[in-house]
Amino acid sequence: MKTQELDKAKVSTQKIQLVKGEFTPSEALDIVRSLIDEKINFHKIQRLQIWEGNHACNTNQLDGRIKELELEKEKTREFIAEMRTQGKNLMINGVLEIKIAN
Secondary structure (H helix, E strand, C coil): CHHHHHHHHHCCEEEEEEEEEEECHHHHHHHHHHHHHHHHHHHHHHHHHHHHHCCCCCCHHHHHHHHHHHHHHHHHHHHHHHHHHCCCCEEEEEEEEEECCC
């Protein structure tokens, strides 16, 4: 039993295959937009929680990250629109890697 417990403790990274495959431009846009929107909403909720605790708080870091994600979403939309005009499908390989923070 102790050996198994020690082996579990040595695991410091986990990878999750979120998305993998070939998609039409419409499918790819839906997938990427959904993932980015979820992350944007996560930051908006964080910002609201901080603001509820202190109306004078500084949320510049979260505001900046939200803007970055909005820009990435727009760049992705433009890229996929171009691939649509070319009649191309898209490959998406989305791996989420989780590590122990130092």
